[in-house]
Amino acid sequence: MNATTKKIPATLIPGDGIGPEVSAATLEVLAALGAPFEWETVEAGVAGLKKHGDPLPPATLESIRRTRLALKGPLATPVGGGFRSSNVRLREEFALYANLRPARTLIPGGRYDKIDLILVRENLEGLYVGFEHYIPIGDDPHAVAIASGVNTRAGGRRICEFTFDYAAKHGRKNVTLVHKANVLKALTGLFLETGREVAKRYESQGITCDERIIDACAMQLVMNPWQFDVIVTTNLFGDILSDLNAGLVGGLGMAPAGNIGADAAIFEAVHGSAPDIAGKGIANPIAHILSGAMMLDHVG
Structure with a gap:
């Protein structure tokens, strides 16, 4: 970077556990590359709770609203009780509707060589909207648990347009719509119907479209992942398949991600905060470094 390069304001959330370590390694790499980011460091998760009494x-x-761009380390979330996931809150707060999860082989010669997959997960709808409650029966206050999923035509159209636009921009040739419309006929049937409508508009650009039921897709990703190019799916299915894809290329330690909306983008490694190895100097920073690379890609 030379003295005339325009600085790009960006928010840095080091995160919890190993977060500060992998963030520091990533900043070193970005600085060596001359990345023009001007960092504003803030807290979230357990670090935010300890310092400010609020996990977010x-x-x-306010920092993310101002910069519209963030690099986020892993944030700890209590299982079961405690505070709500800061990751989910950030997605909702900034309407980060697209979760972009590439899976690429970096080290040749493994069980799955030459993998180059893109998975796009709808990030705001489906079964993760948080519409859950219990129904008491007799002395058991939690006798029945109910969760409702919400998919909208507008949300399905938005994520499918994002996916096909991404495919066109990056020279990808095929998009696979992953669903469970044979059982969840309304919830994922609407997604499939909308995806088919969007796909027709991109045929003239040479992008083909096919479909898979979620369970068949999971099996085929293990047996023959090379048949897939770009996958787009709903929130829950995308959460599961993206980790499966990460397993093909070495695990979550090799898995970057971008959460992208119309007005902001947050990039992150998708692995956990790993408090058991924090401070030992053995955390793998590759996923976070790759997330920094995605961030550079995003700003052009």
Whole structure:
């Protein structure tokens, strides 16, 4: 970077556990590349709770509103009780509707060689909307648990258009719609119907489209992942398949991600905060470094 390069404001959330370590390694790599980011460091997760009494402090949200760009380390979330996931809150707060999860072989000669997959996960709808409650029966207050999923035509159209636009921009040739419309006929049937409508508009650009039922897709990803190019699917299915894809290329330590909306983008490694190895100097920073590379790609 030379002295005339325009600085790009960006928010840095080091994260919890190994987050500060992998963030520091990533900043070193980006600095060596001359990346033009001007960092504003803020807290979230357990670090935010300890320092500000809030896992997602107002100053953190304000920083992202201002920069519209963030690199986020892993944030710890209590299982079962405790505070709500800061990751989910960030996606909702900034309407980060597209979760972009590439899976590429970096080290040749493994069980799955020459993998180059893109998975796009709808990030705001489906079964992760948080519409859950219990129904008490007798002395058991949690006798029945109910969760409702919400998919909209507008949301399906938005994520499918994002996916096909991404495919066109990056020279990809095929998009696979992954669903469970044979059982969840309304919830994922609407997604499939909308995806088919969007696909027709991209035929003239040479992008083909096919379909897979989620369970068949999972099996085929293990047996023959090379048949897939770009996959787009709903929230829950995307959450599962993206980790499966990461397993093909070495695990979550090799898995970057981008959460992208119309007005902001947050890039992150998708692995956990690994508090058991924090501070030992053995955390793998590759996923976070790759997330930084995605961030560079995003700003052009």
